[in-house]
Amino acid sequence: MPQPESGDWLAQHVESGQTMKSYLISPYKTVPYGTHNTIYIQPIGSFNHPRAPPLDVINEFAKVFFSECEVELLPTVDFTYNMKKRDRGGVSQYLTSDLHKYLCETRSKRDWRRELLCVAVTMADIYPGDGWNFVYGEAVPSENVGVYSFARLDPLFYQVTAKEILRTPLIKEHSIIILRRSIKIILHEIGHLFGLDHCVYYLCLMNGANNETEMDREPLHLCPVCLHKLHSTLQFDVRHLYETFANLCDTYGLEKECKWYQNRLQYLQYFFY
Template sequence: MSRGKYNSIFFYLFPLLFFFSCQKKEKTYIETIASNDVKLPKAQPGSWRYSHDEKFQTFEDFQRLKKIKPVPGKNVIYLQPVGEFDELQEKEIELTKEYLSKYFQLETKVLPVLSNTIFPKTVKRLSTEGQEQILAGYVLNSILIKRKPKDAVVFMGITEKDLFPKPEWNYVFGLASYEDGVGVTSMYRFSDGYLSDANFNESLERLMKISSHEIGHMFGVSHCLNANCVMNGTNSLSETDYHFARACSLCQQKLNSSLQYNPKKRLLDLKNFFEKQHLNSEFVRAEQDFSLLK
């Protein structure tokens, strides 16, 4: 082949090589939504971060962990109501089931209700405020762990009774065994002991946040120090309310590496759920993420 022919081939190839070399690498979903992460403010006295010196969990730290993962035949999230629930409380549990199925992109089921008669007198007490409380560890170890369905990756109890973890503590929102993939959450404090139409969405959002937070721990995600995120630690309901239901980009990266869902489908499912339930702040955040993908 003549030298002139080589030159002509190079003449045609060079623009193509230049074109491809100048193309920007397309951003991943995680890289794209990271610009919507909201930086955490300086920790204030009384907040979780102020009183807990926690290590930042990198993605590499997460990958090295031994943790629960859904596998074929063991990939369902179950909710186990324990108590006496009115119509609004039943609606809240049903909507939480719907939310968790969209948040984790896993099939989520609600089991038939267990009556409060399952609690012996030895695990009950009256609080200083006058309401009956149940020992959280009993619910976890003597009821839930023994009843975890064989196809459950996670098993979460929900009670309308207030919970306490030990005699010297006033109350606790919930308790979990991350190794067993089992936890329990109380609805009581989310509505100040009385759920109504007026406080329904506030209570629902709190239950959504606490449930997805605890299940996130079961899947190996530590307390988030990256941004305002549902995985931030919390000391109070006001702190829970301040944190987003949105998982930050780093925590989504961790979850997706284990659960292997379609992140765009997940975002659209959540956006539609927030819009339908008039959870306006969370809808706006989901819409902001979604707009970056267009």
């Protein structure tokens, strides 16, 4: 794990790390049981945006990464009048706790007999409270819900106005960046719901991130420590996960991730099979 730079997550947050032992005894992790094995992804607000990430593709990656669960993309719903929002420099931001509340209150409208957890995704900016500028996402493990925003994942977000972004054609380079960041966000945050704390041991999908530069340094895979934790809960076939994830990365142009997974598969084949 490299030394945190100024402005990085670990430069501003003191985190001692979560050992395997502490993970196993944590009461704040979701564990599939009985018929409760489905991860619902609930889009909130319009995704009719020329630069929005493809939800069906993100859903594919989530299905592979959490392969021992069912992953289902729900129909999009609108924001409701009682979801608090504020204006931040001309950008509307929604309060995460109201979105969490919505997911909890609408649980009966989903198949609660199958539901393990439900996560909301949105193109709107979000914030957890008055002391924060924004967050990429926030999970509530005690309620098995979370909300994640793709608003700031566009490379143009800090460069031009929202109206200019809408008028700017999406080039392939930006499309790949947006997709990669979106997948990282949702896998990272669902990882929290499965009890994974931020990782401080290696460069890992579960590292905390304060900004897009830091997010881009983080890989689209779990380190050995976090992989061990998640495997202890979901009992997936690691080789199958790596094979299918590598294939998806190859299909959607995530070249460096595809290469990493293929290299790990060669290592597994050489030493364990």
